[in-house]
Amino acid sequence: MIPFTEKLPEKINRLSELAHNLWWSWTPEARELFRRLDYQLWRQTQHNPVQMLKILDTNRLQQIANDAAFVRLYNKVMIKFDREMQNGSSWFSVQYPELTQKTIAYFSFEFGLHNSLPIYSGGLGILSGDHAKETSDLGLPFIGIGFMYPQGYFRQRVPSHGWQEAAYQQLDMTEAPILPVLDENGHEKLISVGLGGRQVYARLWSIQVGRNPLFLLDTDVNENDPWDRELSARLYSGDSEMRIRQEIMLGIGGIRALRSLGIYPSVYHMNEGHSAFLLLECIREKVAEGLTFEEASNFVRQQSVFTTHTPVPAGHDAFGFHMIDQYFAGFWDQMGISREQFLNLGGHEEQWGMAFNMTVLALRLSGQSNGVSQLHGQVSRKMWQEVWPHKSVNEVPISAITNGVHVPSWISSEMSQLYAKYLGPDWRERHDDPVLWERMLDIPAEELWAVHVELKRKMISFLREHVRRRWIDGRNDPTQVLTGGTILDPDALTIGFARRFATYKRATLIFRDFERLKRIMLDTYRPVQIIFAGKAHPADDPGKRLIQDVYNLAKNSELGGRVAFIEDYNMHMARYLVQGVDLWLNTPRRPREASGTSGMKAVLNGVPNLSILDGWWAEGYNGANGWAIGSETNFDSLDAQDWHDANSTYQLLEDEIVPLYYGRDHDNVPRGWVEIMRETIRSNAAQFSMRRMVKEYTNEMYVNAMNNR
Numbered sequence: 001m002i003p004f005t006e007k008l009p010e011k012i013n014r015l016s017e018l019a020h021n022l023w024w025s026w027t028p029e030a031r032e033l034f035r036r037l038d039y040q041l042w043r044q045t046q047h048n049p050v051q052m053l054k055i056l057d058t059n060r061l062q063q064i065a066n067d068a069a070f071v072r073l074y075n076k077v078m079i080k081f082d083r084e085m086q087n088g089s090s091w092f093s094v095q096y097p098e099l100t101q102k103t104i105a106y107f108s109f110e111f112g113l114h115n116s117l118p119i120y121s122g123g124l125g126i127l128s129g130d131h132a133k134e135t136s137d138l139g140l141p142f143i144g145i146g147f148m149y150p151q152g153y154f155r156q157r158v159p160s161h162g163w164q165e166a167a168y169q170q171l172d173m174t175e176a177p178i179l180p181v182l183d184e185n186g187h188e189k190l191i192s193v194g195l196g197g198r199q200v201y202a203r204l205w206s207i208q209v210g211r212n213p214l215f216l217l218d219t220d221v222n223e224n225d226p227w228d229r230e231l232s233a234r235l236y237s238g239d240s241e242m243r244i245r246q247e248i249m250l251g252i253g254g255i256r257a258l259r260s261l262g263i264y265p266s267v268y269h270m271n272e273g274h275s276a277f278l279l280l281e282c283i284r285e286k287v288a289e290g291l292t293f294e295e296a297s298n299f300v301r302q303q304s305v306f307t308t309h310t311p312v313p314a315g316h317d318a319f320g321f322h323m324i325d326q327y328f329a330g331f332w333d334q335m336g337i338s339r340e341q342f343l344n345l346g347g348h349e350e351q352w353g354m355a356f357n358m359t360v361l362a363l364r365l366s367g368q369s370n371g372v373s374q375l376h377g378q379v380s381r382k383m384w385q386e387v388w389p390h391k392s393v394n395e396v397p398i399s400a401i402t403n404g405v406h407v408p409s410w411i412s413s414e415m416s417q418l419y420a421k422y423l424g425p426d427w428r429e430r431h432d433d434p435v436l437w438e439r440m441l442d443i444p445a446e447e448l449w450a451v452h453v454e455l456k457r458k459m460i461s462f463l464r465e466h467v468r469r470r471w472i473d474g475r476n477d478p479t480q481v482l483t484g485g486t487i488l489d490p491d492a493l494t495i496g497f498a499r500r501f502a503t504y505k506r507a508t509l510i511f512r513d514f515e516r517l518k519r520i521m522l523d524t525y526r527p528v529q530i531i532f533a534g535k536a537h538p539a540d541d542p543g544k545r546l547i548q549d550v551y552n553l554a555k556n557s558e559l560g561g562r563v564a565f566i567e568d569y570n571m572h573m574a575r576y577l578v579q580g581v582d583l584w585l586n587t588p589r590r591p592r593e594a595s596g597t598s599g600m601k602a603v604l605n606g607v608p609n610l611s612i613l614d615g616w617w618a619e620g621y622n623g624a625n626g627w628a629i630g631s632e633t634n635f636d637s638l639d640a641q642d643w644h645d646a647n648s649t650y651q652l653l654e655d656e657i658v659p660l661y662y663g664r665d666h667d668n669v670p671r672g673w674v675e676i677m678r679e680t681i682r683s684n685a686a687q688f689s690m691r692r693m694v695k696e697y698t699n700e701m702y703v704n705a706m707n708n709r
């Protein structure tokens with residue numbers, strides 16, 4: 001039984017079912033329905049309908065059920081919902097009717113689905129969440145496997161000294177769109193995994209993402225010792241001991257969860273190496289059925305797809321052999337191999353010695369592997385050539401599928417309405433067709449600009465409310481009210497920079513030459529301002545130092561309040577920023593940005609990129625749809641590289657960007673700038689959509705694996 005259903009009046013009694021399927025979050029009519037349910041609560045809960053239904057009392061719900069217009073919209077939404085939840089005419093079932101009974105299992109440490117589920121930290125999680133949503137839209141038979149972290153990822157506070165503080169909150173499971181998975185007798189379904197001599201148990205939660213379920217493991221159950229209960233408490237915390245235990249739980253526990261539900265997928269897709277232990281469990285199962293190790297590993301290879309995300313050697317998880325002994329002694333017997341053969345599956349020379357590397361394991365036992373942009377594919381082939389010592393770099397079997405973003409999740413409703421008007425009411429169904437976007441030329445400059453100005457106004461008002469809430473709650477002092485963006489100028493050219501604060505992303509690059517930047521920002525007639533947001537990993541002190549630097553710059557009166565740092569970045573805030581700023585800045589140290597996706601979200605909303613030619617932008621930039629910082633040459637010294645890239649940024653701002661933005665016609669529309677906006681959308685919207693990406697995974701990888709079964 002779905003919670004709150006019993007208190008809903010008959011006429012709207014499926015509202016909770018709708019709130020418990022994230023389909024609502026990317027469907028404009030359904031969003032409108034919940035907005036109308038109670039606009040104040042909608043804002044107060046940061047768009048969380050489950051929490052809204054929990055708060056609303058029966059009187060108020062009865063009142064709403066008597067509102068004829070609301071009930072009409074409700075009926076319309078439910079008809080659409082029921083129609084879209086059927087698989088009949090989906091893209092996948094039309095393309096591959098013979099494969100609709102197969103299943104793809106997708107394993108990821110994090111899923112960025114909605115703000116009410118803080119089980120993501122950054123780009124990797126957003127990618128998984130967007131992937132899950134798009135597979136639903138396209139009708140792929142897809143199941144996600146991950147963790148339900150009861151405390152999730154941390155909430156960020158940046159006090160007046162600027163050093164990030166992390167606060168963990170216990171998630172109230174009754175205020176999130178998740179449900180426990182129960183067995184026939186109504187008890188929680190439990191699975192277990194042996195971890196270093198003990199059985200550790202996990203219960204399962206499910207999240208409905210359109211047509212597809214996600215199953216999430218949670219070790220916070222009575223059957224476990226206190227230490228084991230904490231295993232899945234938080235995302236990315238703890239040492240390598242905690243990490244290997246989590247990864248065993250995700251990989252091996254994840255397979256057991258599927259089996260406990262009677263699910264035997266044809267494809268196992270590992271999003272990053274965290275879940276690669278699943279390969280070992282699948283081999284063990286086959287050996288138990290009587291296959292040899294060779295036969296079993298060939299079988300497993302045919303069904304396994306692996307996506308690597310990290311172009312930096314130290315970014316790949318590796319565990320000392322003593323840990324492997326501790327957790328896998330005996331497991332290799334069940335796989336029909338010796339300890340030595342087992343260690344060889346992941347053996348890799350790390351900076352600190354030989355270790356068991358999760359990426360090496362995944363590459364060895366997956367039939368199909370890929371990187372997440374063309375450049376990242378090249379880098380990965382070079383990095384992992386040692387796994388195929390007899391192949392040249394170009395022959396290394398790691399392909400590339402460039403990331404994308406789920407268009408319905410990241411588009412603003414204002415821009416969406418404009419597209420409906422000029423590209424056609426069916427633009428959403430056709431959004432990965434480049435031909436559709438040729439019609440961008442039909443949109444009058446004044447209209448495109450007017451929509452952008454409205455989105456910018458909404459963003460500024462969102463930021464003010466964000467600060468006001470914190471001010472009222474007594475969490476901020478007056479300086480933080482200022483640094484939080486309250487004196488931003490809605491008419492000034494506004495640059496956005498929001499993402500994880502990892503050092504390679506060089507958040508402070510633009511401050512290299514303080515005086516030059518100051519001149520640009522404080523120009524009397526043509527001012528420029530920058531909005532920053534993002535969290536540093538709780539163990540990343542250099543990342544936290546960057547936040548402190550930005551915070552201090554925001555506080556520095558010399559910059560006149562033209563720099564803001566917004567606390568506690570999350571998906572909700574990300575939507576406002578990528579939709580409302582004028583220009584999206586990205587300054588990674590090439591080639592470390594495997595793909596990057598926030599710039600793609602900006603593109604959809606007509607916000608041009610000013611970015612290093614790294615990751616997706618090396619493919620997306622065409623000379624007329626935004627700006628490329630620096631060149632594709634790499635300098636030997638980091639310092640020289642930074643100066644080169646910073647100078648290039650200033651020059652672009654001074655010579656091209658600022659003049660274009662402020663080049664207004666009599667009606668105050670910057671027509672030159674609007675041309676760039678238009679070209680940004682026209683050239684990149686289809687190509688960097690999640691739809692294009694999921695179709696590539698399907699046609700190039702999933703279908704191969706399915707046909708093997």
Ligand SMILES: *Cc1c(COP(=O)(O)O)cnc(C)c1O
Nearest residue numbers: 122123499570571574596597598
């Ligand atoms: C899109 C997104 C990211 C990824 O940003 P990149 O610039 O691609 O690193 C990180 N965090 C949130 C909340 C996002 O929405």
